Amino acid sequence: MSSLLPLPSAPARERADACPGALQTHAAADGGLARVRVPGGTLTADQLRTLAAAARDLGNGHLELTSRGNLQLRGLPEGAEAGLGDRLAAAGLLPSATHERVRNVLASTLSGRTPGGHLDVRPWVRGFDAGLSGDPLLAGLPGRFLATLDDGRGDVAGLHGDVGLLALAPDTVALTLGGVDAGLRARPADAVALALAAARAFLAERAAQGSAAWRLAELADGPARVAARLGGPVAAGAPLPAAPVTGPVGAAGQLDGRTALLGVVPLGRLSADQADLLARLAAEVQLTPWRSVVVPDLAEDDVDDAAVELHRTGIVFDEASPWLQVTTCAGRPGCARSLADVRADATAAVTTRALPADGARQHWVGCERRCGRPQGRVVDVVATPTGYRIEED
Ligand code: SF4
Known part of the structure; x- marks a missing residue:
């Protein structure tokens, strides 16, 4: 398996992940935080209205977009998750209470609608989500587990999914594991089954290693060993397309x-x-x-x-807008660890055209944890007790 490119060494986990869901909320400093999984990022108009009403009635009036194309509600009062769950379920946003946290699925933007891909991945999104939610075993995946379904335009394959499908041609799909091409291939009609098998193989390999890994790449030789469980490579793995740091506008x-x-x-x-x-x-x-x-x-x-x-x-x-350069973590008041209100500070820097490292993609954070840091080349703007520290790649 020397064809698989190694990723940086990963931390050994000693506990299960505590990723929030819609039902298993996180107690943040500004109230409950619920994360609603949106496979493929696709929401119907009715689902958007449901989420807007929930944010108004139960939360702080906003929906937060995450780097996995999901949504978060913040500021929920204690006990609000039951009512939120009922609303989401009625809108089709909570098809499985047992699997809700593991339905992290990124799909190529505008697949099937605009040129650039070899095929339309929207049926893969529906098939993968249904297969995931319908398998009791897969409820045991970590809440950080991520699937990427790329139609060949190369926009999400490089976002370090645990399992992924990348169309190489209209009739050939590569399986990606832990952010590398595993050298396994499928026809488009068989690709979802292969990705689901890879998710099961991840759990089996994790158990065999006695590991509590949250991500496939955290396992010892994870991509190679999971690939071997699926029959081994049949082709040389190729480098994946680099993930874009910003999306098209x-x-x-x-x-x-x-x-x-x-x-x-x-x-x-x-x-x-x-x-x-x-x-x-x-x-x-x-x-x-x-x-x-x-x-x-x-x-x-x-x-x-x-x-x-x-x-x-x-x-x-406007693709020249400074807003395309800036992301932040939650910061104050939502996060008790934060040394600053990073959103307010970043907003002030954008509106006064006083961004540090102007022109560079930058992520502002309230502490060294650097939550939500995007993939790729990013300048870190880190709050300290005495102001912000700028760290360039
Ligand atoms: S980076 Fe630090 S301050 Fe920001 S959300 Fe994460 S833990 Fe909180």
Whole structure:
């Protein structure tokens, strides 16, 4: 298995992960935090309205976009998870109470709608999610487990999924394991079954190693050993496409002649009103790992009005905007560890054009944990007791 490129050594885990879910919330300094998994980032208009109402009625009025294309509600009062769970289940956002935390699935943005991919991964998203949620064994996956389903455009394959599918050609799919090409291949119709088998093989290998690993790459020789459980490599693994540090913004022409709008949500903080507006503009939206939203299927006559309405609420379509450079962790007041209100400080730096390392992709954090750090080349802006420290790659 020398063809697999090694990743940096990973920490040995001694306990199960404590990733929050919609039912198993995290007690943050500003109240309960619920994370709602959104496989493939796809939400219908009705689901968006449900989430907006839940954020207003139960939370702090906002939805947070995560780097896995999921959503978080914050500021929940104690005991709110039962009511939230009922709302989510009624909207089809909680198909399995036992598997809700493991449904982390990133899919290529606008797959099947815009050129650039070899195939449409939307059926893979539905098939993988159904297979995952329907297998009691897979409820034992860690909440950090991530699947990436890439149609060949190379936008999510490099985001270090534990298992992943990458279309190499219309009839050939590579299995990725722990962020590397495992040298296993499948036809598109068989690809979801292979990815699900890889998830089971991860659990089997983890048990065999007596490990509590949260990620496949944390296992000793994880990609190679999981690949061997699946029959070993049949091809030389190739380097994966590098993950983009920011996603596309602006307007994209669809294969069917319609248009999609792609806009960044500053600091990933989507208000309930913005969510309602998105629900009014489209039957379905897609969330991306770059804290942006995609509004697809717009008729030519509707594109400008939709862009203006969204822009008025603060959604950014200008690829030169400094908002594309900046992400933050939660910081104060949500996180008790934080030494600063990083969102307020980053916002002030953007609005006064006083970003450190201007022009560079930067992630502001309230402490050394550096939660939510994006993949790729990023400048860290780390709060300290005496101000921010800038760390360049
Ligand atoms: S990086 Fe530190 S301050 Fe920021 S959310 Fe994580 S633990 Fe909290």
